Amino acid sequence: MAGDATTRDERIAGRERNPKWQNPPLFIDMLDCINCDACLRHCPPNFGAIFNHGPDVVIIPELCSGCDKCLPVCPVDCIHPIDGWTPQHDVPVDWWTLPHSEHDPY
Ligand code: SF4
Numbered sequence: 150m151a152g153d154a155t156t157r158d159e160r161i162a163g164r165e166r167n168p169k170w171q172n173p174p175l176f177i178d179m180l181d182c183i184n185c186d187a188c189l190r191h192c193p194p195n196f197g198a199i200f201n202h203g204p205d206v207v208i209i210p211e212l213c214s215g216c217d218k219c220l221p222v223c224p225v226d227c228i229h230p231i232d233g234w235t236p237q238h239d240v241p242v243d244w245w246t247l248p249h250s251e252h253d254p255y
């Protein structure tokens with residue numbers, strides 16, 4: 150445990166979701182995503198959960214509060230909740246190189 154994970158920096162450092170968040174994090178179905186980046190532009194910077202990752206657009210669930218602000222802007226409706234998410238749901242480890250890198254848009 151890295152702490153309360155109440156700030157984005159803490160969540161990134163600890164790779165840990167804020168345990169107080171009630172809504173499940175979201176994921177992007179890459180088969181349907183058309184890489185328009187609309188969701189990325191609408192994710193609040195204090196969460197900053199969506200990244201361009203090579204040709205894909207990805208959501209790091211530990212950074213995603215489930216605020217759903219990205220949902221209405223997706224033109225193909227390919228963003229979905231991860232039902233039953235737990236911290237054991239590992240994301241590919243290279244996704245964690247994106248926050249605080251030159252690819253971090255927040
Ligand atoms: S639900 Fe909110 S925090 Fe999660 S990716 Fe969408 S806009 Fe960002």
Ligand code: SF4
Nearest residue numbers: 182183185186188223
């Ligand atoms: S808004 Fe939808 S289609 Fe556009 S990049 Fe995000 S997930 Fe992909």
